[in-house]
Amino acid sequence: MRPSLNGMTPRCWTISISADTTRLTTAYLAAWTTPTWKEQSGRRSSRAQMATKLALAQRLKKNLGELLDSSSRVPKSDYEELFSGLNETLEEYLDPRSISDIYKATIFGANAHKGQKRKSGEDYIYHPVAVARILGEMRMDSRTIMAAILHDVVEDTDTTVKQLEKKFGRDIAHLVDGVSKISHLEQTSRKHAEAASFRKMFIATADDIRVIIIKLADRLHNMYTLDSLDRERQNRISRQTLDIYAPMAYRLGMYDLALELEDLGFRQLYPWRHNILSRGLQTTSNARKRLVRRACKQINDALDSDDVKVEIEQKSLYSIYRTMERSGISLNDIKDIYSIRIITRTRQQCYESLGIAHEVFRPLPGNFKDYIAIPKTNGYQSLHTIVVGPNGQAIQIHIQTRAMHVVAKTGVASLDVPDETATADGLSSKHLAHEWVSGVVESHKLSDTTGEFMEHLKTDLFPEEVYVFTPKGDIRRLPLGATALDFAYLVHTDVGNESIGAIINDQPVPLHEKLDNGDRIEIKTRKPANPNISWLDFVVTSRARVAIRHHFSVQRKRQAQQFGKKLLYTALRNLGHKRLRIPEREKNRLLELLGINSWDTLLSDIGSGARLPLLVARQLTNLTSSDASPADTAPANLTIEGTESLVVTHARCCHPVPGDKIFGIYVAGKGLVVHRNQCTDVDATSQPLENCVHLNWSKNMVGTYEVVLVAEIADKPGILSRVSGIIAHHDSNINDITMTTESPGAARLTILLHVLDRQHLSRIIRELESESTVFRVSRQ
Numbered sequence: 001m002r003p004s005l006n007g008m009t010p011r012c013w014t015i016s017i018s019a020d021t022t023r024l025t026t027a028y029l030a031a032w033t034t035p036t037w038k039e040q041s042g043r044r045s046s047r048a049q050m051a052t053k054l055a056l057a058q059r060l061k062k063n064l065g066e067l068l069d070s071s072s073r074v075p076k077s078d079y080e081e082l083f084s085g086l087n088e089t090l091e092e093y094l095d096p097r098s099i100s101d102i103y104k105a106t107i108f109g110a111n112a113h114k115g116q117k118r119k120s121g122e123d124y125i126y127h128p129v130a131v132a133r134i135l136g137e138m139r140m141d142s143r144t145i146m147a148a149i150l151h152d153v154v155e156d157t158d159t160t161v162k163q164l165e166k167k168f169g170r171d172i173a174h175l176v177d178g179v180s181k182i183s184h185l186e187q188t189s190r191k192h193a194e195a196a197s198f199r200k201m202f203i204a205t206a207d208d209i210r211v212i213i214i215k216l217a218d219r220l221h222n223m224y225t226l227d228s229l230d231r232e233r234q235n236r237i238s239r240q241t242l243d244i245y246a247p248m249a250y251r252l253g254m255y256d257l258a259l260e261l262e263d264l265g266f267r268q269l270y271p272w273r274h275n276i277l278s279r280g281l282q283t284t285s286n287a288r289k290r291l292v293r294r295a296c297k298q299i300n301d302a303l304d305s306d307d308v309k310v311e312i313e314q315k316s317l318y319s320i321y322r323t324m325e326r327s328g329i330s331l332n333d334i335k336d337i338y339s340i341r342i343i344t345r346t347r348q349q350c351y352e353s354l355g356i357a358h359e360v361f362r363p364l365p366g367n368f369k370d371y372i373a374i375p376k377t378n379g380y381q382s383l384h385t386i387v388v389g390p391n392g393q394a395i396q397i398h399i400q401t402r403a404m405h406v407v408a409k410t411g412v413a414s415l416d417v418p419d420e421t422a423t424a425d426g427l428s429s430k431h432l433a434h435e436w437v438s439g440v441v442e443s444h445k446l447s448d449t450t451g452e453f454m455e456h457l458k459t460d461l462f463p464e465e466v467y468v469f470t471p472k473g474d475i476r477r478l479p480l481g482a483t484a485l486d487f488a489y490l491v492h493t494d495v496g497n498e499s500i501g502a503i504i505n506d507q508p509v510p511l512h513e514k515l516d517n518g519d520r521i522e523i524k525t526r527k528p529a530n531p532n533i534s535w536l537d538f539v540v541t542s543r544a545r546v547a548i549r550h551h552f553s554v555q556r557k558r559q560a561q562q563f564g565k566k567l568l569y570t571a572l573r574n575l576g577h578k579r580l581r582i583p584e585r586e587k588n589r590l591l592e593l594l595g596i597n598s599w600d601t602l603l604s605d606i607g608s609g610a611r612l613p614l615l616v617a618r619q620l621t622n623l624t625s626s627d628a629s630p631a632d633t634a635p636a637n638l639t640i641e642g643t644e645s646l647v648v649t650h651a652r653c654c655h656p657v658p659g660d661k662i663f664g665i666y667v668a669g670k671g672l673v674v675h676r677n678q679c680t681d682v683d684a685t686s687q688p689l690e691n692c693v694h695l696n697w698s699k700n701m702v703g704t705y706e707v708v709l710v711a712e713i714a715d716k717p718g719i720l721s722r723v724s725g726i727i728a729h730h731d732s733n734i735n736d737i738t739m740t741t742e743s744p745g746a747a748r749l750t751i752l753l754h755v756l757d758r759q760h761l762s763r764i765i766r767e768l769e770s771e772s773t774v775f776r777v778s779r780q
Helices: 024-031 046-069 076-090 096-112 126-137 142-149 161-168 170-179 190-207 209-224 231-251 257-269 272-284 287-305 317-328 347-360 402-413 428-448 450-460 486-493 495-498 534-535 543-576 584-594 600-609 614-625 718-727 759-767
Strands: 308-313 340-344 383-388 394-401 465-469 475-477 498-504 507-509 521-525 636-642 648-650 660-668 673-676 690-697 706-714 734-743 746-755 774-779
Touching: 076 096, 076 126, 096 126, 096 142, 096 383, 096 465, 126 209, 142 170, 142 209, 161 734, 209 231, 209 257, 231 257, 257 272, 257 317, 257 402, 272 287, 272 317, 287 308, 287 340, 287 347, 287 394, 340 347, 340 402, 347 394, 383 465, 394 402, 394 584, 394 648, 475 486, 486 495, 486 498, 486 521, 486 543, 495 498, 495 543, 534 543, 543 600, 543 614, 543 636, 543 673, 584 600, 584 614, 600 614, 706 718, 706 759, 718 734, 718 759, 746 759, 759 774
Parallel strands: 340 394, 636 690, 648 673
Antiparallel strands: 308 340, 383 394, 465 475, 498 507, 498 521, 660 673, 660 690, 706 746, 706 774, 734 746
C-alpha cells in the first residue's frame, strides 16, 4: 500500500533517483529471480518457473542494455532503479510472461519519449512508469499497466494509434487512445479543449472502464509533481482535480484514490488552511477520539469473534473543511470526525454485528441505512447506524464484509472480488460504473455544446440519492430532489417525452412531484410526444435536462427548415421568380457559392435568422438562367401559422397578438421577430428591405399570447379584486400585475395577461372600462 500523506512527496511516486545510486545489474537480476511471484500459498516457485524467470530477466537485461547504449543522458543505474521498483510491485501478483510484456512496453515507451523532459527536468519516461506503479499497487491487469506506460506516446510523440495496435494489439491501443487528449482542436478556448477531451475519454470508457482508471492514476502522479509548474497552472490543475477528478474517483467507488486527490488539491489551493486545520485536528480531537476508542473496545468485547475486526476511522481533512465551509461551523462543532468500522467475513455477520452493537449502545432512531440490500450507485455496500456512545456522544458505525471493504476502497479497480459484493439485482460495482458512464455518454450524444456537457457532468458527480420502485418492484436510484419526470426519463427518453402525469403510491400526482425513498411510481404517457420547455424549471437529472433540450433542439431545426423554405420561396416570388421548384443543379451551385454542405442546412440558416432570405434569393436568381422578372404586384406577405414558435419570436416591446397588423424583422441569433405595425420601438419603413418582411396571421392560430394593459383606476379598497375578476371571467390568466400611485386617490395598474387574439383582448378592455372605478384602459 502507498504510505499515508504526511506533507512530503513519497519517493516511490516521483521516481526521483539519486545520482550516486550504486545498484548493479546483478542486484536487478536478483530482484527478478527472487521467488516472490504467487507464493501466497506458501509454495516456492518450481525449477521450471525459476528458469523461465531467469531467461526473461536475461532477455530484458539485453533489451535494456541496447536501449541504454543508445542514450547517454541517464545513468544506467537510474533506469535499473526505476524498473526494479516497478518490478517489485508487479511480481507480487503477475506472472513472469505478463511482466515481460510490460517491460517490452517500457522499452518502447522509453524510446518513443527519448529526449523529452518533464518540467522538473527528469526524463519523461519516469512519469508513465510511476503511473504504472500506482496501477500496480491497485493490482490492475498487465494490459492496463502497459497502456499506462504508453499513455502519452500518441499525444506527445510521433507514434500513432495504428502503430500501437500493430505492436501491442487493439486492446492496448484503444486504452491509450481513450486516455490521450484531443489535439489540434478548432476551438482555441482551454475550457472547450478540456471539455472535448473529457467527452472523448468517456466515450472510450463506455467500452472499457480501464480508460478512466488510467486517467485517474495519471492525474494522481501529476498532482504529486506540481512543484515544477508556475503558480497559475498549479492552482488550475488543483481546482480541476477537486471539481472533477476526485468526485469522479468517488463516483467510481475508488475512495482511497479520491481521498489522496482531495488532500493534494486542498493542500495546493489552500496551504495555510490545510496546515491550520491539520494542527487543530491534532490538538482538539483527542478527547473525542478517546471516547470513540472506548466505544470501539466495548463493541469488540461484545462481538468476541476472530472473524470480526473493529477499528476507528477518521474523516478526511478536506471533508472536514467542506463541512465547516458549507455549514458555517467550527472544528469543535463537528461530531463525526471519528467513526467505527466493523469488518466481518460474511454478509450474515454484518447484520449480527449490527444487533450486538445496538445491544451495547442505544441506536438513534431514523439513522439506520442498509446499503447492503440497496447499494449506492458506485457499488458501495455497508450498514450505517448512529448510536449514543459514552458520555452521550453520537457515534457513527459502518459495518461491511471484507470484500465490501475492498470494493469500498478501490471500487471499479478491484479484481477478483467475491460475488457477495454484487447488488440486490445482481450488478457489481463495475456494472454500476458502466451504467453511469453510459449515461454520461448518452448526455454527450444529446448535448449541443461542450459547455453543456461539462455542466451535466459536474451535476452527475455529486449524487445524493433517493431509491424508488418501479411497478414491477425493481429498484431505481435517482438524485435527491428528483421528480416524477426525472424518473420517466430514467426509464427511457421516449417515456419522458410522452409523459402526461404520474401515479405515486396509488395516488395521481403531477410530473413535478418530488420523489421520496420507497415511493412506488408509474408514469402515464400519451403519444405524440409533447414536452414543455417549462419542464427544465424543475427536473434535476442531467439525463432529463439533456433529453428535453435535445427534443427542442431537434424541433427547432425542423421548424427552422420548414420556415426557412417558406421565407426563401416568398422572397423568390417577390423577385419575380416564376418556378416553384428549384433544380438540383442550381441548388448545388448555390451551396458551393455559400460554402454550405446541404440544402437543409441552408434552409435552417434562413429560418433561424442566420441568413437573410432576400439576399439568398437574389444570389440564387443570379445563378439561374434568367426566368425571373421584376414583380409587378405588391410584395407577397408571409403567413404566420403558429407552428414556428421555436424560430419566430413575438416582440416584447409591443406584444403582437393574432388580429394585429404585423411585420417581421430579422435579428441575428433570434430569427424572425414579429412586431405590430403600431410598434413605437421599431419602424418598418426605416428598415433595410432585406431585413423586413410583411406578415399575415393564419386563420387557424391556436394558443395564447402575452399582452400588456395599462389601466388608470381609482385607488379604492377591492379594486384589484374587481379587475382580476373581470379578467378571469374572460378565461384569461394574469402573469403579473403591478400597482403604482399616480396621485391621491388615483393609481395605475400594469397587467401582463394572456389572450387568444385581438377580439378576446377587446372584450376584456370593454368590460374593464365599464367598471366605474376604471377611468381608462390602454394597450402598451
